[in-house]
Amino acid sequence: MPRLYAVIMAGGRGERFWPLSTDSMPKPFIPLLGPRTLIQQTVERLLPLLPPGRMFISIGEAHREIAGRQLPQIPPENFIVEPVGRDTAACLGFCALHIERRDPDGSMVAVPADHYIADAKAYCRTLEKGVDALPRATGVVFGIRPNRPETGYGYIQVEPPGSAGADLSVLRFVEKPDAVRAREYVAAGSYYWNSGIFLWRNRTLLALLHEHMPELYLGLDALRSLIGRDEARAELQRIFVALPRISIDFGVAEKTSGLRLVPAEFAWDDIGNWGALERALPHDDAGNVALGQYVALDARGCITYSDAGTIATFGVSDLIVVQALGKVLVCPKDRAAELKRLIAALGPDGAV
Amino acid sequence: MPRLYAVIMAGGRGERFWPLSTDSMPKPFIPLLGPRTLIQQTVERLLPLLPPGRMFISIGEAHREIAGRQLPQIPPENFIVEPVGRDTAACLGFCALHIERRDPDGSMVAVPADHYIADAKAYCRTLEKGVDALPRATGVVFGIRPNRPETGYGYIQVEPPGSAGADLSVLRFVEKPDAVRAREYVAAGSYYWNSGIFLWRNRTLLALLHEHMPELYLGLDALRSLIGRDEARAELQRIFVALPRISIDFGVAEKTSGLRLVPAEFAWDDIGNWGALERALPHDDAGNVALGQYVALDARGCITYSDAGTIATFGVSDLIVVQALGKVLVCPKDRAAELKRLIAALGPDGAV
Numbered sequence: 001m002p003r004l005y006a007v008i009m010a011g012g013r014g015e016r017f018w019p020l021s022t023d024s025m026p027k028p029f030i031p032l033l034g035p036r037t038l039i040q041q042t043v044e045r046l047l048p049l050l051p052p053g054r055m056f057i058s059i060g061e062a063h064r065e066i067a068g069r070q071l072p073q074i075p076p077e078n079f080i081v082e083p084v085g086r087d088t089a090a091c092l093g094f095c096a097l098h099i100e101r102r103d104p105d106g107s108m109v110a111v112p113a114d115h116y117i118a119d120a121k122a123y124c125r126t127l128e129k130g131v132d133a134l135p136r137a138t139g140v141v142f143g144i145r146p147n148r149p150e151t152g153y154g155y156i157q158v159e160p161p162g163s164a165g166a167d168l169s170v171l172r173f174v175e176k177p178d179a180v181r182a183r184e185y186v187a188a189g190s191y192y193w194n195s196g197i198f199l200w201r202n203r204t205l206l207a208l209l210h211e212h213m214p215e216l217y218l219g220l221d222a223l224r225s226l227i228g229r230d231e232a233r234a235e236l237q238r239i240f241v242a243l244p245r246i247s248i249d250f251g252v253a254e255k256t257s258g259l260r261l262v263p264a265e266f267a268w269d270d271i272g273n274w275g276a277l278e279r280a281l282p283h284d285d286a287g288n289v290a291l292g293q294y295v296a297l298d299a300r301g302c303i304t305y306s307d308a309g310t311i312a313t314f315g316v317s318d319l320i321v322v323q324a325l326g327k328v329l330v331c332p333k334d335r336a337a338e339l340k341r342l343i344a345a346l347g348p349d350g351a352v
Numbered sequence: 353m354p355r356l357y358a359v360i361m362a363g364g365r366g367e368r369f370w371p372l373s374t375d376s377m378p379k380p381f382i383p384l385l386g387p388r389t390l391i392q393q394t395v396e397r398l399l400p401l402l403p404p405g406r407m408f409i410s411i412g413e414a415h416r417e418i419a420g421r422q423l424p425q426i427p428p429e430n431f432i433v434e435p436v437g438r439d440t441a442a443c444l445g446f447c448a449l450h451i452e453r454r455d456p457d458g459s460m461v462a463v464p465a466d467h468y469i470a471d472a473k474a475y476c477r478t479l480e481k482g483v484d485a486l487p488r489a490t491g492v493v494f495g496i497r498p499n500r501p502e503t504g505y506g507y508i509q510v511e512p513p514g515s516a517g518a519d520l521s522v523l524r525f526v527e528k529p530d531a532v533r534a535r536e537y538v539a540a541g542s543y544y545w546n547s548g549i550f551l552w553r554n555r556t557l558l559a560l561l562h563e564h565m566p567e568l569y570l571g572l573d574a575l576r577s578l579i580g581r582d583e584a585r586a587e588l589q590r591i592f593v594a595l596p597r598i599s600i601d602f603g604v605a606e607k608t609s610g611l612r613l614v615p616a617e618f619a620w621d622d623i624g625n626w627g628a629l630e631r632a633l634p635h636d637d638a639g640n641v642a643l644g645q646y647v648a649l650d651a652r653g654c655i656t657y658s659d660a661g662t663i664a665t666f667g668v669s670d671l672i673v674v675q676a677l678g679k680v681l682v683c684p685k686d687r688a689a690e691l692k693r694l695i696a697a698l699g700p701d702g703a704v
Contacts, residue, residue, distance in 0.1 A: 018664075019661070019662070019664070295694070295697055295698055297693060297694050297697045298687075306680065308678040308679070309371070309677065309678035309679040309680075310371070310679045310680070310698070311679070311680040311682070312370075312371070312679070312680065312681045312682070312683075312694055312698065313682050313683070314681070314682070314683035314687060314690075314691070314693075314694045315683050315684050315687040315690075316671070316682055316683060316684060319668070319682065321680060321682050323675060323678075323680045325661065326660040326661035326675075327660070327661040327662045327663070327664070328658065328661075328662070328663040328664065328673060328675045328680055329664045329666070330663070330664070330665050330666070330668055330671065330673050330682055331664075331665070331666035331667050331668060332667050332668060335650075335666060335667040338666075338667075339666070341649060341666075342647070342649050342664055342666045345647055345649045346647055346662070346664065
């Protein structure tokens with residue numbers, strides 16, 4: 001069986017969790033769900049499966065330092081710095097080049113650094129099922145059984161499920177649906193949310209990139225000999241910037257036959273905005289969820305987050321109240337997804 | 353004309369402006385309306401009328417130190433420390449004892465340390481009118497022309513007004529009315545809000561206390577010889593604790609004939625809770641008022657106060673949002689008066 005490596009993808013912007021997240025401190029690096037940051041939780045969750053020496057962190061130049069400080073157990077050479085963000089196809093292709101230098105026969109599990117996973121043990125069990133399925137598959141994707149007609153996620157249709165718990169044949173990937181289709185997908189029973197977690201043999205991934213994204217592969221092939229050479233840095237950057245900006249889902253997975261889907265055994269959320277904390281944290285009797293000290297009096301359904309002292313909600317309902325980095329956000333839960341509008345109003349430094 | 357002294361009354365609790373105010377830092381000592389604290393604003397407002405050497409600060413033992421730090425221009429011997437709070441009749445009687453040692457013929461303007469006064473010049477003009485009226489009066493009270501049927505203030509009925517701007521004869525003091533009566537009072541045109549600001553000849557005040565509150569006067573008479581003597585401290589405290597707890601309004605003013613009312617020329621508010629900031633601070637186009645940095649997007653009628661970074665209100669209305677001392681309060685404006693319930697829920701140290 002090929003040796004397993006992990007690629008933890010820590011790209012992304014800092015807009016949706018203002019004031020806690022910022023462009024200089026985006027979502028993976030904030031302690032959104034507890035005392036540890038999301039990327040720290042991600043590394044710890046993977047430890048039962050593979051040692052830190054086989055974990056790679058895909059990261060932008062701007063966040064190399066903070067990532068190193070937060071993850072001292074990861075060897076410095078395992079931080080793969082992208083000159084610019086070029087979406088997940090380029091990201092994973094670039095990581096595959098790094099892994100092949102280490103182990104040409106390795107396989108790679110690619111996990112976003114900013115997900116909520118309820119149960120770390122179930123998570124490892126699920127990934128191990130993926131490892132077991134990989135010999136029979138071109139690649140493995142992990143799917144989440146939908147419990148609501150979410151329009152914010154992509155879906156994956158599978159062959160009608162056979163024996164419970166087994167891996168399934170992927171029929172097709174579906175982009176974020178409208179509400180009507182989302183309800184159909186949930187009702188059908190043969191659709192899963194796309195978790196964004198993929199498992200590939202490294203060699204196969206590069207071959208699939210070659211087949212389905214020849215322009216990207218050409219760039220990667222040129223990068224191959226430049227990796228790790230300080231004097232080739234400018235050249236590497238020049239080529240990387242020109243790589244096409246496509247996700248691995250659209251660029252490769254959609255076009256690939258023989259993919260298998262392993263249903264996740266764990267509760268999952270991509271924690272897209274403050275509103276998602278409601279699904280990831282325990283509720284009090286009045287439906288309030290909180291991280292940090294809080295007092296709720298005649299308050300219902302509120303989400304509070306404090307990195308400092310107590311947040312007191314009194315006589316309000318369904319609000320998000322965040323105190324972080326000396327700033328405060330108050331907005332209704334149902335406006336959480338619109339936070340980008342507020343960021344724009346906050347001005348260029350996001351702080352006013 | 354008798355020399356004028358001021359007594360600035362800085363008693364009171366810290367409950368209504370949590371988290372900014374606390375029992376150890378009550379309302380007079382917080383920067384509620386700008387960079388200066390309310391007691392600092394009070395002293396500065398009086399400076400055109402009398403020098404700091406003639407201002408006395410009536411204060412509880414627990415707040416002597418903070419008051420001294422906030423008011424370095426007041427001579428240390430002018431801080432009159434009450435062993436315990438015994439309401440305003442005992443407070444002003446005790447202060448009168450201090451003033452008579454300095455100047456047996458002086459007069460005293462007694463002002464609460466925690467009011468909002470819109471216009472300091474008009475304030476001084478109004479007090480000067482009081483000084484002019486004092487020779488024709490037993491005492492002078494300053495009244496605020498009501499602009500709404502407020503049920504949270506006491507009212508003072510006067511003789512039907514004669515020439516505009518002149519002082520008026522006080523008919524009676526009325527306790528906080530219900531809403532129906534408050535509307536009647538406002539409609540009648542002969543009622544003023546009781547500002548709690550009084551002007552007395554010191555000697556007259558002591559005589560009135562003697563006449564209307566003989567028990568209190570007996571206590572004060574016993575205190576007279578103990579003031580300023582360190583070795584008599586325990587004795588002073590023993591007597592002070594036994595003084596009756598009555599306000600100057602009920603204990604003296606109500607029972608005194610010959611009082612004159614000077615109508616205030618300035619906008620006034622007793623800033624009873626966070627909701628009052630709306631009447632004391634400028635509004636933006638959407639009716640939001642703020643102290644400290646704020647951004648309001650789709651937010652209307654909110655009150656925000658920050659002693660740290662930006663408060664962002666997004667898609668909410670008529671909320672109070674306070675960030676102070678690392679804590680946060682969110683409540684609807686119309687619940688501001690109920691904040692004591694929250695304080696109780698916060699536990700004994702008010703901080704949880």
